[in-house]
Amino acid sequence: MSENRNEDLRQMTPDQLQDELVKLKKTQFNLRFQAATGQLEKTHLSKNVRRDIARVKTVLRAKARAAAAS
Numbered sequence: 001m002s003e004n005r006n007e008d009l010r011q012m013t014p015d016q017l018q019d020e021l022v023k024l025k026k027t028q029f030n031l032r033f034q035a036a037t038g039q040l041e042k043t044h045l046s047k048n049v050r051r052d053i054a055r056v057k058t059v060l061r062a063k064a065r066a067a068a069a070s
Helices: 003-011 014-037 044-069
Strands: none
Touching (some): 003 044
16 A cells, blocks of 8 residues: 555545455455465465555544544
């Protein structure tokens, strides 16, 4: 993800971020399954998805803290 993608995440609503998180977790599961069966050719995708999940969780937490502070 680029800096532009991070800005996109910050502009999403918490519900949209939750949907994105679910989608990324499904992708992560599929990649893990492919790795276990020896079908995963692009191993770097697992690392990228893991980092994307962390980014979404970070933005969600920041939004929750901002809402609690208000």
